[in-house]
Amino acid sequence: MSIKSQFQRQLWRAIDRINTLPIAAQLTPNTVPLHRVSTSNYVCYRSAIALKLSSAWQQTPLDITDQLTAALLTLSQESADAIGINFTVEVSPPGWIIFRLSDRALATYLQGWFTIPPFPSVPGNYLNEKLQEKGGAGDREKRQQNQLNSDQIFPVQYVHARCCSLLRLADEQGLIQVTDAGGRGCGGAGEAGEAGGDKEELFSVTTHQSPSTIIYPNPIPWLQDAGDSDRESVRLRLTHPAEWELIVQLFDLLDVISASDCQRWVKQGLAVSEAYEQFYKSCRIWGDVKIHDLPLAQARLGLIGVTQVVLRSLLEKLGVSAPRAL
Known part of the structure; x- marks a missing residue:
């Protein structure tokens, strides 16, 4: 909820x-x-x-x-x-x-998204069922409408795949440890085929799989002074405006899913994708940050992990694929 x-x-x-x-x-x-x-x-x-x-x-x-x-x-x-x-x-x-x-509460809530799915999936291709024009259209027009809907959601799938690739890279470099339902890293060679076929394959109904999950560090060092459990005033480590914009867009997506139709789900999913792109352009993870401020790098990777979990849940709820690589 x-x-x-x-x-x-x-x-x-x-x-x-x-x-x-x-x-x-x-x-x-x-x-x-x-x-x-x-x-x-x-x-x-x-x-x-x-x-x-x-x-x-x-x-x-x-x-x-x-x-x-x-x-x-x-x-x-x-x-x-x-x-x-x-x-x-x-x-x-x-x-x-x-x-x-409080920032401590926000850290708790972000961490919880790794273990509790943000919202349940539904059977069938919900995106095409709900967004296509109703009544009177011939088969060709319906196919064109469905293709338009597929194009609408593709940026969300792209960002999901980007998140998986970055988490896998961070796992390989030892910044974090990631696991998934099959015990493999995100977007490994065995999974490349999930997104490798023609575009129609991306929009097939998915079977439920557990999303890739960051298992180390646990919890993510979201807070600047995470060791002091008695201080409610401790601040979140993520303070850059682009980090906050991504966080609140994720909150807005969960709010929209709880109380609106799927047209707004897609619109807000695209807003999350745009916020993610700006976050990745503005907030470095490797280089000097990795060397001199590992907890910040891990917190930013945690935010990427949360984005991946939430977008995967959205795509599953819409009944389309959540590709791990493109």
């Missing part, structure tokens, strides 16, 4: 805890307003729910935010299914509720 979905569910439960008026009963977790806020160094989500409830509850938005934040605190302390990572809740006039992940 995406972070946004988890925050929406917690807000929904807090509303139900403090008020049972009809408008509260009409809300569902997915209809609780919540949007990611663009920031340079934090992952934040902001909700206008107090402004929405003010008229029906005959209370000021700030009064409602005070009640909701108190209920959220109680829920986090007593609920077995509360969000499993740390976050802070802030109130901002005229009645915004802001959720902010």
Whole structure:
């Protein structure tokens, strides 16, 4: 479940805890307003729910935010299914509720993507089924539409294959250790044929395989002072704007998958691919970084690994191939 979905569910439960008026009963977790806020160094989500409830509850938005934040605190302390990572809740006039992940929580969440698939796959070629024109088109027109859809998703497949190649290279050079379902590195010689045929093969329905996973270092040195477990203020090692842009685009992809149709999935997948390209151009891994700051190189490789896992999950959910080499 995406972070946004988890925050929406917690807000929904807090509303139900403090008020049972009809408008509260009409809300569902997915209809609780919540949007990611663009920031340079934090992952934040902001909700206008107090402004929405003010008229029906005959209370000021700030009064409602005070009640909701108190209920959220109680829920986090007593609920077995509360969000499993740390976050802070802030109130901002005229009645915004802001959720902010600490860097330690963000590191925990990124690390978790190596063991828990971001979202389940579905049978069939979901991309072509959902994006093709419906009704009246002849077979030729349908094939043309399907080819257009294949072209749309190809940049995502390309970035997935790039991630696999870089992880394999880093494994060969001893920066990290990578494993996959077959015990081979990403994109090894035995797998080159997966992407080697004609383009149509790239868009065949895939059988589920576990994505390649970084098994060393474990955890990835996401934090600048990872050895000090008592400091919640410890900062993420990834501070370059291109690193943050890739991280938030990955968050947005998970949010879109949770609450929209597959047309937006593809669009956001392309946004992730573009953010990855800028990240790779701007943030070095080899050379001086590898020699003088190995933890930073490993953290950047970890971000590549997360990108690979998320894009593979997206491609599987769309029902198309996730090639390991091109």
